[in-house]
Amino acid sequence: MHSRTAFFVSDGTGITAETFGKAILAQFELKLRFVRLPFIDTADKAHQAVRQINHTGELEGKRPIVFTTLVNMEVLGVLQNHCKGMLLDMFGTFVNPLEQELGIKSHHRVGRFSNVSRSREYAQRIEAINYSLAHDDGQSKRDLANADVILVGVSRSGKTPTSLYLAMQYGIKAANYPLIPEDFERRQLPEALLPYRKKIFGLSIQPERLAEVRNERRPQSKYASLANCRHEVSEAEAMMRREGIRWLSTTTKSIEEIATTILQEMHLERPTF
């Protein structure tokens, strides 16, 4: 049973409020219920949100935690005046000292995702998603010259989710290419990749974990057997060492951690202006 509720209130999607609020609340050993209230962009909707928050507080007997990223001052005012929750104003808290430091006023414009759909950065993300999909699992050898990075590794080492994450979040064209037994026999990288050695980054994984993952897909198969996983992983790592390819082990890492490491190692995170 949860002890109380945390609300994330935003005039936009509320994704920022939720991401950040949850990260902070994860610092406490506490079962909370999370409710996101997006698109609260009029005083009317703010009053509705306040009713929901106050009602929850009465039911639970504890005041809700309310993270807000509201930039509309009228909407924020409704919460400040009527909400009985603990109000944590994530924007105002930092915007005010920044106005001092920067010597300019903030423009109180809503939502980092509003009106981005026609921006160049957004078009780049969509293009990267399409690219990564078309170049998933070695599906296409065409156009590898346009890849920002090419992930290689044995089947189920984490290449697909990582490629899609890099494309979705960073607009990076990430192709991925499996290393298969035929490559190990030939003791050579797949032919199509040879011209692009510098763009290659490897993913490896502990054989025990790999066997677990593969067994969920194809139980009792030779493909999933620990002996085969050990063989493939050791061959793949030997090949990456031989070819001078940078790689990391994904065994205990999340997509986000893998992607962050790749961005760093491959110097893909160009400073944004």
Place this chain on the structure above:
Amino acid sequence: MHSRTAFFVSDGTGITAETFGKAILAQFELKLRFVRLPFIDTADKAHQAVRQINHTGELEGKRPIVFTTLVNMEVLGVLQNHCKGMLLDMFGTFVNPLEQELGIKSHHRVGRFSNVSRSREYAQRIEAINYSLAHDDGQSKRDLANADVILVGVSRSGKTPTSLYLAMQYGIKAANYPLIPEDFERRQLPEALLPYRKKIFGLSIQPERLAEVRNERRPQSKYASLANCRHEVSEAEAMMRREGIRWLSTTTKSIEEIATTILQEMHLERPTF
């Protein structure tokens, strides 16, 4: 030319710090350079980060803005004592009043993405990504009973990026299915979808915008012509109205806004405990 640099310093990936910091800085009309410094989890690395930040400040003649989500107090201490930037401690600012309110101490454990790779929630995300990939663009009719949502719409209305985003960020199994001229002639939804009407959500788009997007793919084709786009969109919208399918227009919306609306309308965002 940028006027100064903003750093995002974290003991984890720094994704939270960067997302939130950029959202705040977007409130100012100002060209900033952004630098993320992830995995700063020892005093040594903190001293390195401080050197980089202070050096940048000297070069630019303005103190850098430094957003931190450090939970390691020793690491944070190094920045507090030696960093000449404007330090905005995003964690401490909210964790301290929350400790008061909740009556418990925070545990200062690093990173919302650390050690998640074996969690049930994480496994669900990976499974959802694989599901959405396998059910992209009507590729598979099998297993639609397991979909959390099935997106329909004409080609290039935004189904694929939205499905992948829902899977990646929320662990939602999102299939997507194109509405094609044959469906309009038969005046019926694709056969395979009929048993799952309640899970269907539609995406539409302005014909003018659709023609633009399709022309990038297949210039001068009938497929991309404004007349054809107008016809397909009006047929698709008529079908969705006839079938009682909820839908939205993606024309000016980002993936994040589309996904948030779908979560709300389809009641997919179960409160997390």
